[in-house]
Amino acid sequence: ILNVEQSPQSLHVQEGDSTNFTCSFPSSNFYALHWYRWETAKSPEALFVMTLNGDEKKKGRISATLNTKEGYSYLYIKGSQPEDSATYLCAFIPNRDDKIIFGKGTRLHILP
Amino acid sequence: ETGVTQTPRHLVMGMTNKKSLKCEQHLGHNAMYWYKQSAKKPLELMFVYNFKEQTENNSVPSRFSPECPNSSHLFLHLHTLQPEDSALYLCASSPLVRQGLYNSPLHFGNGTRLTVT
Numbered sequence: 001i002l003n004v005e006q007s008p009q010s011l012h013v014q015e016g017d018s019t020n021f022t023c024s025f026p027s028s029n030f031y032a033l034h035w036y037r038w039e040t041a042k043s044p045e046a047l048f049v050m051t052l053n054g055d056e057k058k059k060g061r062i063s064a065t066l067n068t069k070e071g072y073s074y075l076y077i078k079g080s081q082p083e084d085s086a087t088y089l090c091a092f093i094p095n096r097d098d099k100i101i102f103g104k105g106t107r108l109h110i111l112p
Numbered sequence: 113e114t115g116v117t118q119t120p121r122h123l124v125m126g127m128t129n130k131k132s133l134k135c136e137q138h139l140g141h142n143a144m145y146w147y148k149q150s151a152k153k154p155l156e157l158m159f160v161y162n163f164k165e166q167t168e169n170n171s172v173p174s175r176f177s178p179e180c181p182n183s184s185h186l187f188l189h190l191h192t193l194q195p196e197d198s199a200l201y202l203c204a205s206s207p208l209v210r211q212g213l214y215n216s217p218l219h220f221g222n223g224t225r226l227t228v229t
Contacts, residue, residue, distance in 0.1 A: 046217030
């Protein structure tokens with residue numbers, strides 16, 4: 001059974017501070033990795049789809065990096081704002097025809 | 113506003129009831145999914161449909177019965193559920209692209225919060 005680990009499980013960050021968290025996955029096979037943001041009472045929203053080792057993607061204050069050889073991806077948030085409070089999900093696909101495997105998420109709380 | 117709509121938002125049902133969850137997408141996608149989110153567990157894939165054909169059944173008990181009449185609609189029929197089936201059920205859709213299902217992100221609905229009493 002393949003596991004996708006996200007750490008930390010929960011994180012409290014002061015408004016204005018920058019933060020980052022990790023998604024770890026088996027490095028033996030890699031097809032794609034997704035990041036989603038899931039706000040309470042809303043639907044998960046796609047942030048990034050990453051497919052190449054060394055990929056760096058950016059969307060506003062949020063960016064992500066990918067290292068497929070060592071099996072991790074980092075999500076960075078610069079200058080945290082209250083609206084960044086959400087659960088951030090990572091999802092890993094080892095091969096083209098495999099099903100997507102979600103991590104349990106990192107719950108981010110932005111403190112005013 | 114999400115392009116994937118799920119109804120109802122909340123559902124309470126007894127173990128002997130029959131109910132259905134509905135999902136509708138207006139994004140022109142060809143693949144639709146049912147996911148289950150239980151407390152403190154990761155999102156768990158239940159079913160996948162590509163062009164109305166079921167391509168994945170992730171060992172889901174037969175008390176859950178999916179139906180996909182067309183590429184825009186997906187149902188989950190529920191019958192004689194157990195209390196442990198209480199969870200958030202999410203529908204998602206994605207384009208079916210030549211490179212594979214997951215080169216594009218999933219688009220999720222808001223989910224149905226199901227409670228089985």
